[in-house]
Amino acid sequence: MSSEGRIASVSKLATGIPGFDLISDGGLPKHRTTLVSGTAGSAKTVFAAQFLAAGIREANESGVFVTFEEPADDLRANLRSFGWDVEAWEREGRWAFVDASPRLDQEDVTSGSYDFGGLSARIGHAIERVKASRVSLDSLGAVFSQFADAATVRRELQRMSWSLKNYEVTAVMTAERTEEYGDIARFGVEEFVADNVIVLRNVLEAEKRRRTIEILKYRGTVHQKGEYPFAVMPNSGIVVIPLSAINLEQRSTDRRISSGDTELDAMCGGGLFQDSVVLVSGATGTGKTLLATEFLGRGAQRGERSLLLAFEESRDQLFRNAAGWGLDFAALEKQGVLRVECAYPETAGPEDHLIRMKDIITSFQPTRVAVDSLSALERVSTARGFREMIVTLTSFLKQHEIAAMLTAATPSLLGGESATESHISTITDTIVLLRYVEMFGEMRRGITVLKMRGSKHDKDIREFTIDQEGMHIGRPFRNVTGILSGNPVHVVPVEIDRVDHLFQHGDRKEPR
Amino acid sequence: MSHLVLKLYVAGRSPRSQRAVSYLEALCARELAGEAELQVIDVLRHPELAEEARIFATPTLVKESPAPQRRLVGDLSETKVVLEWLAAPSGQNRTPREET
DSSP states (O other): OOOTTTSOOOOEEOOOOTTHHHHTTSSEETTSEEEEEEOTTSSHHHHHHHHHHHHHHHHOOEEEEEESSSOHHHHHHHHHTTTOOHHHHHHTTSEEEEEOSOOTTOOOEEOSOOBSHHHHHHHHHHHHHHTEEEEEEEOHHHHHHHOSOHHHHHHHHHHHHHHGGGGTOEEEEEEEOSOTTSOSSGGGTHHHHOSEEEEEEEEEETTEEEEEEEEEEOTTSOOOOSEEEEEEETTTEEEEOOTTTSOOOOOOOOOEEOOSOHHHHHHTTSSEETTOEEEEEEOTTSSHHHHHHHHHHHHHHTTOOEEEEESSSOHHHHHHHHHHTTOOHHHHHHHTSEEEEEOOGGGSOHHHHHHHHHHHHHHHOOSEEEEEOHHHHHTTSOHHHHHHHHHHHHHHHHHTTOEEEEEEEOSSSSOOOOHHHHHHTTTOSEEEEEEEEEETTEEEEEEEEEEETTSOOOOOOEEEEEETTEEEEEEEOOSEEOTTTTOOEEOOHHHHHHHHHHSOOTTSSOOO | OOOEEEEEEEOTTOHHHHHHHHHHHHHIIIIITTSEEEEEEETTTOHHHHHHHTOOSBSEEEEEESSSOEEEESOOOOHHHHHHHHHSOSOOOSSOOOOO
């Protein structure tokens, strides 16, 4: 191993695969071969193909795809579903297949020694023909299936890996593995094929699949460590979610906007900050969807582009509810200031939902977004997946200075903390709690602003009502304690005075 | 017996390639005296022909005629195997398929 000091680190080739260039600090090691290993169904072939597709679309770089397992025709058809017109690229001389998949009539007999001269010649020919700078080989394990002599296969694959260097191409070779957290690859190919190894995983955890990508090692250069979640999106392929690689670069603004309810604005010290994330938490029926509806509807009425990402109710229900509170969603949508996107959470994993939400936000460019509810998304996530999704989403929203309202359901009707809250209460800027208050045989409702980063806010728990004009926030509950814990108790006034004196709050009731 | 057409694909003039060529020529002279048409193709000089025939390993001996097409991979050093392969009756494929 030569002295690292004098040698410049290996430069990288930006792949164009969303998120990957971020977690790899620049892409794949340039003019080198990287092994991409994964279990069946872990998206290795997609990665290998996308490497070439992104090269053609983003960097005007041609590519050669050597396929050992799937016939080229099958690949052409499969890749079309990602929006990649491979046949067109072949006609334009930007993509070349070397089809080394088993021939249907293959009944080759082997006698004596052999090498992979034919394959090498074909690969070299293809590289020169399309002037490729990217090459993908998928997959090495399939080569071992075609030839019985493993020692010969190993020797020839190694030679092929070396000879790629002569062509100054950046190459991806895929390999199989049988366990998510076991050997790097079958047949030990990682030992002789490449200095750079990436592992794709598709882990089954509590009945849910979670896809991750890990850069195990890069020889001679740096990369982010550990697993990163990714999704395979139907129209764009692999999208990596570079969670911790996001820098805390958000600017902060002190511009305020209305929450849609003037009384709530007053409780918040004058309104919400333009780039804040508000968590609205409460039991079912307490008015979370109403708050979100008012937040978006009144914003839209003022001409602010508003987006509702709904996971709890159908479009019809939402529109009907909004109409019941005096907001004509249909008209607002037609004007183009409101957009409502509904999805059933069970249709996809959290990473897919996240990417879809980001795509919608990017294309619609709202200044207000509401997600109703986060708890619905929590149902289809592992704890870690859910938290990562929230962090990534809120970070994305802040970067774009979008005011966001996220709703969460508390598990019990009277109070207590929800799992969602415990995940994200530290991430959000403002927390609004809605609670039922049982008093003298009636169910009443209370609202309080628990936290408001960067501003004074009302500390009272106020009673509110809901009617056909929406939410009306009224006076604070007096003589009642234990509302938030779910055990409201009427307290004698003398006791309150005594307790009051113990706390010297000079700024008790100060909406600005 | 119909005319035998053989194509031998080799990679350059390595010892392995030369072995295969000489073994095959000797075999043809000895066993098939004039009954076989033999062509040697160097994949390094004609990679496009290798691509057309989808040659993977070299040397590969392809029996193009009579149908069906069959292939023998290796340096042909095991004469017995080569002879058996040559003599194998046609239509031995499990999935009979028209050659496209």
